Amino acid sequence: MTFRRTRCPHCKGKLEAGQRIHPDCIDGYAEAQAAKAERAEAKKARAAAKVERAETRRRKEAAKRQPQLMAEAQAAFNAFIRARDEGMPCICCGKPFEPMKPGGSVDAGHFRSRGAAGHLRFHEDNCFAQRKNCNRPGGTTYAAFRAGVVARIGEGRVLALEQDNGVHKWTHDELRGIRDHYRAALKELRA
Incomplete structure (x- = not known):
């Protein structure tokens, strides 16, 4: 059983018998x-x-290749380190960071360099916020950097870093995971 339409579909006015539309x-x-x-x-x-x-x-x-993924993961990790250490002084010289400097005034400096210990490049104990001039060649001494790291994380963890001489080949999936993890961690840190 079907119901007969009683209203015009356009103007919604009443229809007369036999009409489908006015x-x-x-x-x-x-x-x-x-x-x-x-x-x-x-x-x-x-x-x-x-x-x-x-x-x-x-x-x-x-289609992204390993170097591109490595750069994205490193950028996300460095941004997280800068945000994590915000408000703290430079790990090397102890001076506060300069605000509003063009190009920023903070680097994410690695205690053991990415070239010498590539397997530690994404290790949070190995990376700290540094003033840009302290992170350049000749900017700071190893002893000053080590003293700052020991003060921040402790002697035992520093020795563990210095004795870790493993080798690691990063896979595409690991790099994507690191990138996504540190992007989420940065978002959570800033929230």
Whole structure:
């Protein structure tokens, strides 16, 4: 059993027996239906474009090579270290950081360098906020850096760092995980 329509679909006025739409409303109803179809088509196109952008983003992420992933992971890690040590003095010289300096005034300096101990490049005990001039060659001495690190994390952890001479080859998945972990940690730290 079907119910007969009693109201005009366009103007919502009462219909007489046998009518499906008021004769005066036919043109307006057709225009409204065309506009509705156009909006639905535009919505479909936006959804398809969104899916295409997501697929492009996925393909670009899959095409990234190890150096690019390493750079992204290192940038995320360094940003986290800078935020973690915000408000603390420089690990080497003990001076406060200069605010509002063009290019920033803080580096994430590694106690054991990334070249000498690449397996420790993402170790939080091995990286601290440093003034830019302290992180440059000739900017600080190893003894001053070591004294600052010992004061911050303790002698035992420093000795563990100095004695860790392992080798590690970073995989794509590890680098993506490190990048995502430190981006989330930075967001949580700033919240």
